[in-house]
Amino acid sequence: MVQLTDTQLDRYSRHIILQEVGPEGQEKLMNARVLVIGAGGLGSPIALYLAAAGVGCIGIVDADVVEISNLQRQVIHFSSDMQRPKVESAAEKMRAINPDIEVNTYKIYLNASNIQEIISGYDFVLDGTDNFATKFLINDACVMAGLPFSHGGILRFDGQTMTVLPGHSSCYRCSFRQPPPPDAVPSCSQAGVLGAIAGMLGTIQAAEALKFITGAGTLLTDTLLTFDAKNMHFRRVSLKKRSDCPLCGENPTLHELEEGDRATCDLSA
Amino acid sequence: MEIRLNGESRFIDKVTNLSVAGLLEMEQVASPEMVAVQLNGEIVDRGTYQNTMIVDRNEVDFLYFMAGG
Numbered sequence: 001m002v003q004l005t006d007t008q009l010d011r012y013s014r015h016i017i018l019q020e021v022g023p024e025g026q027e028k029l030m031n032a033r034v035l036v037i038g039a040g041g042l043g044s045p046i047a048l049y050l051a052a053a054g055v056g057c058i059g060i061v062d063a064d065v066v067e068i069s070n071l072q073r074q075v076i077h078f079s080s081d082m083q084r085p086k087v088e089s090a091a092e093k094m095r096a097i098n099p100d101i102e103v104n105t106y107k108i109y110l111n112a113s114n115i116q117e118i119i120s121g122y123d124f125v126l127d128g129t130d131n132f133a134t135k136f137l138i139n140d141a142c143v144m145a146g147l148p149f150s151h152g153g154i155l156r157f158d159g160q161t162m163t164v165l166p167g168h169s170s171c172y173r174c175s176f177r178q179p180p181p182p183d184a185v186p187s188c189s190q191a192g193v194l195g196a197i198a199g200m201l202g203t204i205q206a207a208e209a210l211k212f213i214t215g216a217g218t219l220l221t222d223t224l225l226t227f228d229a230k231n232m233h234f235r236r237v238s239l240k241k242r243s244d245c246p247l248c249g250e251n252p253t254l255h256e257l258e259e260g261d262r263a264t265c266d267l268s269a
Numbered sequence: 270m271e272i273r274l275n276g277e278s279r280f281i282d283k284v285t286n287l288s289v290a291g292l293l294e295m296e297q298v299a300s301p302e303m304v305a306v307q308l309n310g311e312i313v314d315r316g317t318y319q320n321t322m323i324v325d326r327n328e329v330d331f332l333y334f335m336a337g338g
Contacts, residue, residue, distance in 0.1 A: 042338045130338040153335030160335050175312055176305050180334050184302035193337050224332060235276055237330050242312065 008100070012054055018216070025214035026054065030100075032213045035059040035122040037110065037138060039086040041198030042128030042152050042205065044076035049206035051094035051101055055213070058094065059104040059122060062086040073195035110134055112257035115141045124209050125149035128202065132179035133260030139164070139172040140257055143248050148212055150205040150220075157194050157230040159201035162220055162239070163208045166248065169221035173254075174245040182261055197229055270325035290318040292329065305332040 004012070004023055008030075015021045015029070034055050036043050039062035050058050064086050066077045074086075081089040087105035094103050106118060110129075119125055119141055127138045127149060135151065142149040143166040151172050152161045164171050204225065211217045224237040246253045270287075271280050274296070281287060284295075289308065293301045306313040307330040313321050323329060 038338050040338055128338045130336060132334065132336045135336065152338060154337040155333075155335045158333070158335060160333070175307065175332055176334060177312070177315075180300075180302045184300050185334075185336065191337075198338075226333075237276075237307070237332065238310070239307075240310065 008054070011098075011100075015053065020216035021214050025216065028213050028215075029054050029210065030056045032124070033057040033059070033122045034209055034213075035061065035119055035125045036128060037061045037125065037134070038128035038130065039074070039076065039090040040064075040070065040128060040130060041073045041154060041193065041195075042202040043090070043126075044074045045199045045202035046126050046128055046206045046209070047090050047094055048076055048097065049203060050209060051098045051103075053206075053210055054098060054100060055209075056100075057102045057104065059106060059118070060087050060090050060094075061106040061108065061110060061118065062090075063107055063109045073193065073198040075199065110137060112137065112259045115257065116145065119145060119147055122147065124212050126205050126209055127151050128205070132185070135172065136176075136179055136260060137257060140247055140254065142166060143171050143173075144257070150208045152201050152205045154193055154197050154201050155191055157197060158226065158228050159197055159204075160224055160226045161201055161204055161208070162224045163212070165219070165221055168241075170239040170241045171245065171248050173247040174242040174249075175224070175239050177246065179260055194229060200227065200229065272323060272326065273328040275330055287323045288319055289313050289321045289323065289329075292323055293318070293331075296331075298331065303334045305334070306330070307332060 012026045015026050016023050032055050034050055036047050039060050047060055065083050066081045066086055066089055076090045076093050085107050087107050091103040091105050115137055125142055125147055127135055129135055146166045148165050150163050208220055222239050224239055227234045243250045289306050298304055309328050
C-alpha cells in the first residue's frame, strides 16, 4: 500500500471524505491500472476523470490524430492539438491534471493479434471505441481474459453502457450476438452526435471504473443503461448471462478472437 | 392486447397474430439489423422474427446497436 502524503490527502480530500472510498479506496485507485480504448468522445472524459481521480496507471489506445471535426466533443483535445496523435495530446492533459499518475500511450489500432498483450496487466478496461468490430473484439478479449470492462456506445442523442464482469455477468455478446452487417450501419457523418452526449456517457463509464476499483456501490452489471437525451429519458434494461451465448455460454462456439471490419461506424469522419 | 414495449405500456388493437417482425414494422424501426430484440427477458434469434409471436402481457425491449464513441 502507498502512504498518502499531505499533498495527496489534500488533492483527494473529496474522495477520502466519502465513507465508501476513504483513504483505503484512494490507495486502491493509486495502485490501480486502467486501460482506456479510444481517445475520442468517450475516451476524453474517461481519461480526464480517471487522471483527476489519481488512478495510478492509465493506458490509452488510439491510432488517430486530432482533426477539427473531433473538437466539437472530444474535450481532451484542443484546437492547438490538430494533427497531433490523440494519445500524445491526451497524455499531456492527463499529466497536467495530475503529475502523480503514470500514462502509457498506444498509438495503434487494436486487432485480434495485439489486443491480448495490450490488455494484460490492466485491472479494468473501458471501451470508448467508435466501431462495432473493435467493440466486439474488446468484449471477446476481456471475457477470454476474465478482465472486467465497461461497454459504451453513443449515437445522435442516445447513449448506452453496461459493465461486464466476465464469468459472473452478462457480456455484450450475450445480447448483441454479432456485429450488424456493415451496410445496415448508418454512415456516421450522416448520423451525427450531440457533443455533450459523449460527456454524459463517458463520465458514467468513468464512475463505473472508480466504483469497481474502490468497491463502492453496485456496478451496472446485467443491466444496459440507455438514455435518450432529447427527452432526457434514462432507462435500465435488465439483461442476463445467456446459456446460449456464443462466447460465455455453456457451449461456446467462439474460441478465438475474430478479425472484423473496423470501418463500420467512424464518428470522427 | 397490452404489452410492455421498452418499459412502457402499449395497447395494441386490431392486430391478430403479431410477430416480432410485425412489431418492428409497426414501430417503424428503420433498420431492424441495428436492433436486438429481447422478448420476456430472452434474446429472439434473428431468423425467427417472422414466426415468433407476441401475445398479451409480453415484455419487449428493443436494444439498439450503438457504435459511436
